[in-house]
Amino acid sequence: MPSLEGKVAIVTGGRRGIGRAIADGLAAEGAKVAILDVVGAEEAAAAYDGGVGLAGDVSSEMDSARMVEAVASRFGRIDILVNNAAIFATLTMKPFTEIALDDWRRVLEVNVGGVFLMCRAVVPHLRQQGGGKIVNISSGTFFRGVPFMLHYVTSKAAVIGLTRALARELGPDHICVNAIAPGYTVTEATLEHDEAHARVGAVSVNARALKREQRPEDLVGSALFLCGPGSDFVTGQTFAVDGGAHFQ
Secondary structure (H helix, E strand, C coil): CCCCCCCEEEEECCCCHHHHHHHHHHHHCCCEEEEEECCCHHHHHCCCCCCEEEECCCCCHHHHHHHHHHHHHHHCCCCEEEECCCCCCCCCCCCHHHCCHHHHHHHHHHHHHHHHHHHHHHHHHHHHCCCEEEEEECCCHHHHCCCCCHHHHHHHHHHHHHHHHHHHHHHHHCEEEEEEEECCECCHHHHCCHHHHHHHHHHHHHHCCCCCCECHHHHHHHHHHHHCHHHCCCCCCEEEECCCCCCC
């Protein structure tokens, strides 16, 4: 029997890229998958038996609550939350003195605020089930101190802090909260920005012990472990999945 048979999983930002790869993996393991994204969620979820796609902005308190309640109403339960939605590919590398305050706020609102709001909306349902799994997608940029993307790096550092503190808070509820820190990953979104991809991609490969590009499917194994029964005694951890760009 698939390891997640009968479970219900939400994946934010699951229309494509890392989120879509993780959603595919969860569905393959028997989970019912709900994809939440600003656009294209319904079309993406149509690929799964009983999949649900909902449009909304995770940084909106109203949207996040509405989407979670729609999933709970549809399936009667929620067991897994993967917080993947984030602003990254559209950002331009620049000195921090040139980052507009509005841009700074928007990145933090989505990349951190969205995680907070989704956790807040989902946790009552996990408690009702007697436990569950939350997996937050952070970034290896935090460990490496990547320059010229201060808003993004700061947001992903905050995700790790949120993960650790929430793991302590939710431990008594048997809710495991962990994070995955990918390296630079080649996705449809990053390939849409040819110049940035050419510059960052080569540097990222050279920094790794495993000298190849990282693809979304490279994250699936770790995500499935953290969402599945094998990680029932793992919480507050951050798994670096970056081909050996840095060691913890």
